Amino acid sequence: MIGPATYYRPEHRAALDERTRALIDRREAVLSPGYRLFYAHPVEFVRGSGTKLYTRDGEEFLDVYNNVPVVGHAHPRVAAAIAEQAARLNTHTRYLDEGLIDYAERLVEAFPAALDTLTLVCTGSEANDLALRVAKQATGHRGVIVTENAYHGVTTEIAAISPSLGGDDSLAAWTRTVRPPVGDGRAMVADAERAIAALQAAGHGVAALIVDTAFASDGFLAPSPATRATLAAVAAAVRAAGGLVIADEVQPGFGRLGATAEKPSLWGFVRHGLDPDLVTIGKPMANGLPVAGLVARRPLMAAFGERVRYFNTFAGTPVSVAAARATWEVLHDEGLPQHAGAVGAALLGMLRELTGGHPRLRDPRGAGLYLGVDVVDPATGLPDQPAATALVSGLRERRILISASGRDNAALKIRPPLPFSHGDAERFITELEGALRDLG
Amino acid sequence: MIGPATYYRPEHRAALDERTRALIDRREAVLSPGYRLFYAHPVEFVRGSGTKLYTRDGEEFLDVYNNVPVVGHAHPRVAAAIAEQAARLNTHTRYLDEGLIDYAERLVEAFPAALDTLTLVCTGSEANDLALRVAKQATGHRGVIVTENAYHGVTTEIAAISPSLGGDDSLAAWTRTVRPPVGDGRAMVADAERAIAALQAAGHGVAALIVDTAFASDGFLAPSPATRATLAAVAAAVRAAGGLVIADEVQPGFGRLGATAEKPSLWGFVRHGLDPDLVTIGKPMANGLPVAGLVARRPLMAAFGERVRYFNTFAGTPVSVAAARATWEVLHDEGLPQHAGAVGAALLGMLRELTGGHPRLRDPRGAGLYLGVDVVDPATGLPDQPAATALVSGLRERRILISASGRDNAALKIRPPLPFSHGDAERFITELEGALRDLG
Numbered sequence: 001m002i003g004p005a006t007y008y009r010p011e012h013r014a015a016l017d018e019r020t021r022a023l024i025d026r027r028e029a030v031l032s033p034g035y036r037l038f039y040a041h042p043v044e045f046v047r048g049s050g051t052k053l054y055t056r057d058g059e060e061f062l063d064v065y066n067n068v069p070v071v072g073h074a075h076p077r078v079a080a081a082i083a084e085q086a087a088r089l090n091t092h093t094r095y096l097d098e099g100l101i102d103y104a105e106r107l108v109e110a111f112p113a114a115l116d117t118l119t120l121v122c123t124g125s126e127a128n129d130l131a132l133r134v135a136k137q138a139t140g141h142r143g144v145i146v147t148e149n150a151y152h153g154v155t156t157e158i159a160a161i162s163p164s165l166g167g168d169d170s171l172a173a174w175t176r177t178v179r180p181p182v183g184d185g186r187a188m189v190a191d192a193e194r195a196i197a198a199l200q201a202a203g204h205g206v207a208a209l210i211v212d213t214a215f216a217s218d219g220f221l222a223p224s225p226a227t228r229a230t231l232a233a234v235a236a237a238v239r240a241a242g243g244l245v246i247a248d249e250v251q252p253g254f255g256r257l258g259a260t261a262e263k264p265s266l267w268g269f270v271r272h273g274l275d276p277d278l279v280t281i282g283k284p285m286a287n288g289l290p291v292a293g294l295v296a297r298r299p300l301m302a303a304f305g306e307r308v309r310y311f312n313t314f315a316g317t318p319v320s321v322a323a324a325r326a327t328w329e330v331l332h333d334e335g336l337p338q339h340a341g342a343v344g345a346a347l348l349g350m351l352r353e354l355t356g357g358h359p360r361l362r363d364p365r366g367a368g369l370y371l372g373v374d375v376v377d378p379a380t381g382l383p384d385q386p387a388a389t390a391l392v393s394g395l396r397e398r399r400i401l402i403s404a405s406g407r408d409n410a411a412l413k414i415r416p417p418l419p420f421s422h423g424d425a426e427r428f429i430t431e432l433e434g435a436l437r438d439l440g
Numbered sequence: 441m442i443g444p445a446t447y448y449r450p451e452h453r454a455a456l457d458e459r460t461r462a463l464i465d466r467r468e469a470v471l472s473p474g475y476r477l478f479y480a481h482p483v484e485f486v487r488g489s490g491t492k493l494y495t496r497d498g499e500e501f502l503d504v505y506n507n508v509p510v511v512g513h514a515h516p517r518v519a520a521a522i523a524e525q526a527a528r529l530n531t532h533t534r535y536l537d538e539g540l541i542d543y544a545e546r547l548v549e550a551f552p553a554a555l556d557t558l559t560l561v562c563t564g565s566e567a568n569d570l571a572l573r574v575a576k577q578a579t580g581h582r583g584v585i586v587t588e589n590a591y592h593g594v595t596t597e598i599a600a601i602s603p604s605l606g607g608d609d610s611l612a613a614w615t616r617t618v619r620p621p622v623g624d625g626r627a628m629v630a631d632a633e634r635a636i637a638a639l640q641a642a643g644h645g646v647a648a649l650i651v652d653t654a655f656a657s658d659g660f661l662a663p664s665p666a667t668r669a670t671l672a673a674v675a676a677a678v679r680a681a682g683g684l685v686i687a688d689e690v691q692p693g694f695g696r697l698g699a700t701a702e703k704p705s706l707w708g709f710v711r712h713g714l715d716p717d718l719v720t721i722g723k724p725m726a727n728g729l730p731v732a733g734l735v736a737r738r739p740l741m742a743a744f745g746e747r748v749r750y751f752n753t754f755a756g757t758p759v760s761v762a763a764a765r766a767t768w769e770v771l772h773d774e775g776l777p778q779h780a781g782a783v784g785a786a787l788l789g790m791l792r793e794l795t796g797g798h799p800r801l802r803d804p805r806g807a808g809l810y811l812g813v814d815v816v817d818p819a820t821g822l823p824d825q826p827a828a829t830a831l832v833s834g835l836r837e838r839r840i841l842i843s844a845s846g847r848d849n850a851a852l853k854i855r856p857p858l859p860f861s862h863g864d865a866e867r868f869i870t871e872l873e874g875a876l877r878d879l880g
Binding site: 093094116302320 | 464466469475476477483487493518519520541544548565594599723745748752
């Protein structure tokens, strides 16, 4: 989730040009007041290509923010696959469709052998909602353990396990939070033991631990020997209590964390050495079409399928699958996970160099093209949310799209489309330096 | 939901051709065991156009089942709009997008004035899930009243208010069921009064009444003076208890019930004289792309938006909106709601004539192109689910796609794409007669 101060608010209206004002007025008249626009100075794009987005006036923006168009904006192969299928047939999964089967085979093959069964849904929220339904039914328990600033989605059930939503949208009585696997991880293990005991004492039992394997809303944690040991200990405790382990790959999955010869996996849970029972996937899966899924151990889904009727009308339709297949093929044919590993490492190096000379930046971190860097007050060294917001706004004026995230909304979140080039990285660093200078 | 006996089961495998067997084997190896295929003899389609679907061998099927491709399979205008937008730009609602605004304006204008605010989501389940979240927050209550065989979706929250799912997937403690508005409606009113009292006594209070305005899984109820009076009385009782009224238009909406000069509305709730606080829409909205929505009274969404952060990544994206806009335009340019009214009336007449001469059929009913007819045992006059299943299978062999629905899965459910022609209606009736003859 991004910081509230990087949204448009009514007091920004006076400074806007006439067209933007008119569009905002029309938008506000018909859309729910819950809709938010990025930036005090909102942007209207009319075209995209690769890592670039273009306004009506032809201004080019570099996209350092959008993770959904994973193979690049409006990728011609994905667009062609969608166009061809939409003009031919779009039904549902209750008729035979070889395209669905082909895609499912390729996808499942990219997971560890025990995770052998795919269920398609439309959104990450639906994927996590279904994962919890399966876990609760399989275990007979209903307690869920999440990290302390986790975000897993927006259905009623999933909002109730998403502390980052905060406010009135409070956690369920059967949700418990634990600190993320930072440092030596002892805090997370201790928290998990307490959470398990509390859930058991309350009669909820432990249905599942669910973790975003990029720990994005908890401040970005790259896989390390310490995260491996910590997560292994927590997963073992959860399993000993009869619970299941769910890896939420909706954001980190499909190669965003980069792939190298030694670490070729597309999935964050593999990098963390986690051995989940259920894995949810989504956002980049079809480069922008609403496609998400649940990859699971077969016995869990067999038991669920025997007792529960589940049919998702729009999931796994030929057009959705055509988009997902094309995205998968481009991802591999263009070697984007490997590219993300290489260019991400270079960008992390540039960020480290920049951080060394700038007291406002601290602790650049992450993996592949999922990076974060804290914005701090140079005097106190504490997270500086207003400065992060000013940087996001300053970068928007420099035609760079980025956001702030993390507990304090004071970490810059770097997660561009994967074709992000070395030149793109240099342009981003140059403009970030400029925006830092502007801050004074 | 369709009757379990119209699905493929392993014992049907031996009778299948080699290709179908091979596809099923591959499918079962990678997809969740919960996936179901229609028919003992599953069908593989490779192309669609209008109301027809075609197999690899060029066999033509008449589609009397699929409500999602509302303007016809693979409609060229919808396909072209999707293709154009996918090749140009697909982002999200946090940037300005005039296409989204245009569409929202047109859609909201087609609702009564008080229902003035749109929120887009991806699936009918998400729409109903959000509607309940809004209702629960607005009222401070959590009790929900549904009809006794209702189906509203598959998230954890919505499965808990969907009695038609049955089995272990049981209703929540805060769900109460009422009979649908049949006959003089007194049963529904009495049930609602009891449900309200019970929810209040249990401390849940009444958050909402939610009704599918086609009452499809409750056996199809066309709008009538009796349904108007009954629903008005139930809605008044719910409001007196502090609850809201939600119309689920996911299936009946967008003109399926037909439009005439006297009854021009696209929405079932208008036809039933209901005055809802929240309306959910979905299935046909984008002719097959995952698009759904919630149309609501603005004060409800303003209060919700102030207290809850809600962002749906894939909802209202330019490609989804392009598909929804094109579907909306075709629906109007081709006069499909009016066509559905006219051809639906003719088809209902043909069904009545057929029913008069066939003791196995009873009570043809419905509105527009959303019709049902009961299949009964000629000896007892009771619902005959095996005969309904045999008819569905017999019609599949005659290249007609249809299903059985209702409480006993003994009602034929007729809900074709809206371009269904008079000739299509005659072909369907001819084949239905043949399938009835085959039954003996």
